[in-house]
Amino acid sequence: MHRLPGNLQTNRRLSQWLAIHPEGRVTVTPGKVELGQGILTTLSQIAAEELEVDLARIEARPAATPDSPDEGVTSGSLSTQDSGGALRHACAAARAIFLGVVAQRVGVPVETIRIEDGRFIGPAGEIGSYWALADQALLECEAPAEVKPRAPGERRVAGRSVPRIDLPDKVFGVARYVHDLRLPGMLHGRMVRPPARGARLFALREGPLPGDAQVVRDGSFLAVLADTEWDAEAAAARLAARAEWAAADTLPEQAVLADWLREAAARGERSPVASRTDPAPPVARTLSRSFHRPYLAHASIAPSCAVARWEGERVEVFTHSQGPYNLRADLAKVLRCDPALLTVRHREGAGCYGHNGADDVALDAVLAARAAPGRPVRMLWSRTEELGWSPFSPAMLVDIEADLDAAGDLAGWRSHIVSNGHSSRPGRDPEPTLLSASMLAAPFPVKPSINPAMAAGGGAPRNGVPLYRIPAMRVETTRLLEMPIRTSALRGLGATLNIWSIESIMDEAAALAGADPLDYRLRHLEDARAAAVLRRVAELAGWAGRGRREGFGMGLGFARYKNTGAYAAVIAEVEALERVFCRRLWIAGDVGEAVNPDGVLNQLEGGAIHGASVALLEEVRFDRRSITSDHWEGYPILRFSEVPQVELALIDRPEEPFLGAGEASMAPAIAAIAGGITEALGIRPRQLPFTPENLARA
Amino acid sequence: MPRFTLNGTAVALDVPEEATLLHALRGPGGLSGPRFGCGNEQCGACMVLVEGEPCCACTLPVAAVAGKAVVTVEGLGTPGAPHPLQAAFLAEQAGQCGYCLSGILISAAALLARDPAPEEAAIRAALEPHLCRCGSHNRILRAVARAAREMA
Numbered sequence: 039m040h041r042l043p044g045n046l047q048t049n050r051r052l053s054q055w056l057a058i059h060p061e062g063r064v065t066v067t068p069g070k071v072e073l074g075q076g077i078l079t080t081l082s083q084i085a086a087e088e089l090e091v092d093l094a095r096i097e098a099r100p101a102a103t104p105d106s107p108d109e110g111v112t113s114g115s116l117s118t119q120d121s122g123g124a125l126r127h128a129c130a131a132a133r134a135i136f137l138g139v140v141a142q143r144v145g146v147p148v149e150t151i152r153i154e155d156g157r158f159i160g161p162a163g164e165i166g167s168y169w170a171l172a173d174q175a176l177l178e179c180e181a182p183a184e185v186k187p188r189a190p191g192e193r194r195v196a197g198r199s200v201p202r203i204d205l206p207d208k209v210f211g212v213a214r215y216v217h218d219l220r221l222p223g224m225l226h227g228r229m230v231r232p233p234a235r236g237a238r239l240f241a242l243r244e245g246p247l248p249g250d251a252q253v254v255r256d257g258s259f260l261a262v263l264a265d266t267e268w269d270a271e272a273a274a275a276r277l278a279a280r281a282e283w284a285a286a287d288t289l290p291e292q293a294v295l296a297d298w299l300r301e302a303a304a305r306g307e308r309s310p311v312a313s314r315t316d317p318a319p320p321v322a323r324t325l326s327r328s329f330h331r332p333y334l335a336h337a338s339i340a341p342s343c344a345v346a347r348w349e350g351e352r353v354e355v356f357t358h359s360q361g362p363y364n365l366r367a368d369l370a371k372v373l374r375c376d377p378a379l380l381t382v383r384h385r386e387g388a389g390c391y392g393h394n395g396a397d398d399v400a401l402d403a404v405l406a407a408r409a410a411p412g413r414p415v416r417m418l419w420s421r422t423e424e425l426g427w428s429p430f431s432p433a434m435l436v437d438i439e440a441d442l443d444a445a446g447d448l449a450g451w452r453s454h455i456v457s458n459g460h461s462s463r464p465g466r467d468p469e470p471t472l473l474s475a476s477m478l479a480a481p482f483p484v485k486p487s488i489n490p491a492m493a494a495g496g497g498a499p500r501n502g503v504p505l506y507r508i509p510a511m512r513v514e515t516t517r518l519l520e521m522p523i524r525t526s527a528l529r530g531l532g533a534t535l536n537i538w539s540i541e542s543i544m545d546e547a548a549a550l551a552g553a554d555p556l557d558y559r560l561r562h563l564e565d566a567r568a569a570a571v572l573r574r575v576a577e578l579a580g581w582a583g584r585g586r587r588e589g590f591g592m593g594l595g596f597a598r599y600k601n602t603g604a605y606a607a608v609i610a611e612v613e614a615l616e617r618v619f620c621r622r623l624w625i626a627g628d629v630g631e632a633v634n635p636d637g638v639l640n641q642l643e644g645g646a647i648h649g650a651s652v653a654l655l656e657e658v659r660f661d662r663r664s665i666t667s668d669h670w671e672g673y674p675i676l677r678f679s680e681v682p683q684v685e686l687a688l689i690d691r692p693e694e695p696f697l698g699a700g701e702a703s704m705a706p707a708i709a710a711i712a713g714g715i716t717e718a719l720g721i722r723p724r725q726l727p728f729t730p731e732n733l734a735r736a
Numbered sequence: 737m738p739r740f741t742l743n744g745t746a747v748a749l750d751v752p753e754e755a756t757l758l759h760a761l762r763g764p765g766g767l768s769g770p771r772f773g774c775g776n777e778q779c780g781a782c783m784v785l786v787e788g789e790p791c792c793a794c795t796l797p798v799a800a801v802a803g804k805a806v807v808t809v810e811g812l813g814t815p816g817a818p819h820p821l822q823a824a825f826l827a828e829q830a831g832q833c834g835y836c837l838s839g840i841l842i843s844a845a846a847l848l849a850r851d852p853a854p855e856e857a858a859i860r861a862a863l864e865p866h867l868c869r870c871g872s873h874n875r876i877l878r879a880v881a882r883a884a885r886e887m888a
Binding site: 073074075076201202204205206207208209210211212213214215217218220266267268337338339340341386387388389390391418420421636640641643644645646647648669670671675676677678679681683684 | 866
């Protein structure tokens with residue numbers, strides 16, 4: 039079987055990816071989903087380019103089982119590569135098939151036909167079109183191994199900034215999100231969550247509820263259904279007051295979280311990540327440093343939501359999950375049924391930066407809807423659930439020993455990264471990983487999260503191996519085998535800690551060597567594209583001629599995401615007042631071929647601002663029983679008053695493969711802010727977030 | 737059943753008097769623009785204009801708007817006749833997921849009504865009640881400034 043690009047390899051029929059309609063439209067049906075990152079626009083551009091039709095003719099359908107290709111999870115900054123690569127190949131194949139048919143019918147050589155917005159023009163004029171020929175049977179075939187996508191120099195749509203296709207609905211308030219679905223006979227559901235992690239419901243007093251709300255209970259899973267949202271919310275509050283729970287202390291002491299990580303690591307699973315033993319110069323000095331970060335929340339702007347409806351044994355689910363097939367697999371495990379009985383349809387939610395509550399609420403909707411056969415149930419989480427019960431990005435610790443030679447250059451590197459796993463995504467384990475699965479009368483176990491393989495970018499050790507030239511290196515990681523707080527993937531995974539810690543060492547080593555942080559990095563880099571983004575950002579920020587102002591500092595951060603993805607270099611200017619503020623960010627990125635350059639810039643900027651928020655403000659707080667930062671006052675994120683000004687430069691490389699933009703800039707921004715703090719205050723941060731309390735310990 | 741004006745039309749929405757305006761708008765009002773984000777006036781996703789002033793609809797009892805004029809993002813403009821702010825947000829591609837945008841557009845409209853040529857600091861201050869998690873803040877600031885220029 040021939041190898042096909044991206045996810046075409048596992049979804050080989052052209053008809054799974056596109057359909058051509060006689061009325062002059064093309065639908066594309068990728069399995070990747072819109073998360074606010076603009077992927078449907080990018081994929082539409084790729085299809086329009088290869089088919090040589092106007093972009094307006096393309097309609098990108100939201101993914102749904104069982105008809106969309108199974109493209110796994112929309113994550114890892116892989117959508118343009120895996121889905122875009124597949125769609126480019128599929129559309130180029132479709133174009134060749136249609137041209138072949140028309141050439142044979144008309145009797146002209148295929149090379150003499152050109153396409154103008156879907157019309158086929160032969161040597162003597164128009165000889166047909168996709169629309170006249172529209173025949174889905176032509177696409178009921180496997181993609182051929184060889185196709186000829188349009189050359190970089192020929193592209194007219196891919197590579198050009200185009201407006202997002204989803205944005206008009208969003209500025210006119212048109213119903214577009216899963217939250218906006220209104221189906222006939224729809225009931226509204228709300229959850230009643232335990233007051234503590236792992237608490238068991240042991241008594242529930244009976245009594246009337248507002249709006250004759252229906253109670254749905256299965257073990258410690260407790261929900262209400264009502265005709266209106268108002269009644270559902272009032273009923274949930276009433277029911278919560280009638281529930282008695284058995285609770286115990288199960289969470290570590292937050293004040294000594296780093297100590298707990300060390301203790302738990304001694305009972306964890308230690309494994310090698312990378313090792314190198316090239317001849318190294320004698321060691322003149324060794325830096326031993328530890329870095330720590332707290333649990334981080336997704337903090338989606340909308341609480342998670344799903345709509346589910348049972349018809350006999352069949353269930354239909356509308357969800358903002360990142361992986362419709364993965365979710366379907368785990369729902370079927372919980373229901374102990376054939377996945378084919380479930381239809382999972384994607385609808386947009388609020389911005390998603392990893393495995394948030396989207397999958398969990400889908401199970402909640404399905405379980406609640408089972409009690410109301412035939413009726414759609416819209417389950418909406420509260421803000422408290424969103425910030426308190428979604429999976430979190432795990433707290434982490436890294437110990438680094440960096441050997442410097444007599445010239446101050448890096449001679450050796452030993453590091454140990456400690457963390458819970460960074461993935462408990464559904465669909466990958468024999469047991470379901472959905473939140474409420476562990477709360478049922480017949481509960482499923484909650485297993486400690488895992489890490490994706492290093493070949494897939496790794497989890498905790500993501501970007502833990504410095505890209506810098508270091509002759510001797512040993513990087514190890516320990517995955518914790520106990521998980522008091524449920525963890526999973528959030529933008530960058532372990533990279534947020536690893537890149538900052540590596541960049542901090544680079545800054546410190548540069549200072550010891552009397553070198554500029556930029557020059558020191560450049561002399562340890564062999565990758566020309568890495569050097570190019572660093573030089574570009576330095577130029578953009580005026581790094582070389584920068585002056586010093588009392589209370590201000592500038593810092594530099596660089597990474598190639600996963601060491602295989604996009605390159606990003608960030609310079610930050612911070613101001614130290616009663617706390618630290620990030621005033622300006624300069625970002626240079628290289629994502630290979632940029633299909634929608636404006637979309638790439640939007641992602642790079644958004645990622646860096648997310649990074650600034652994490653750097654300065656974010657920390658999940660908890661007591662021994664539950665998450666206490668379950669409201670915006672307890673989990674502040676960056677607001678308009680303190681968002682930094684941003685300047686960006688994109689190094690476009692249309693000849694190079696797509697590298698993905700969503701996660702590249704976040705960790706370099708954190709590293710750059712840390713460097714700015716050092717310049718402003720003379721201290722090297724060791725613990726996120728960079729609050730006055732944590733900086734006082736540095 | 738309190739009566740009020742919704743986007744220029746007199747309405748009486750069938751909700752309990754103590755229900756919030758957001759429930760009335762998204763429920764019997766049938767609107768999608770005002771969004772639920774926190775239910776606690778902390779994120780701005782539900783912002784609407786009441787008598788021209790931005791208000792969080794998530795905590796305001798519907799009885800409080802009896803006899804008043806309520807405007808949501810749907811009342812600002814339509815694809816055929818967009819408000820200059822809506823046109824400017826599209827021109828600047830100011831948004832990613834867009835969930836925060838209807839509330840932000842409302843606060844921006846109130847700002848431009850009282851200050852047609854706001855400084856950047858005034859725009860930031862007007863949008864301070866709003867959370868955007870995608871990091872589209874700078875595009876949003878530029879879009880509001882652009883709308884102000886185009887309305888001048």
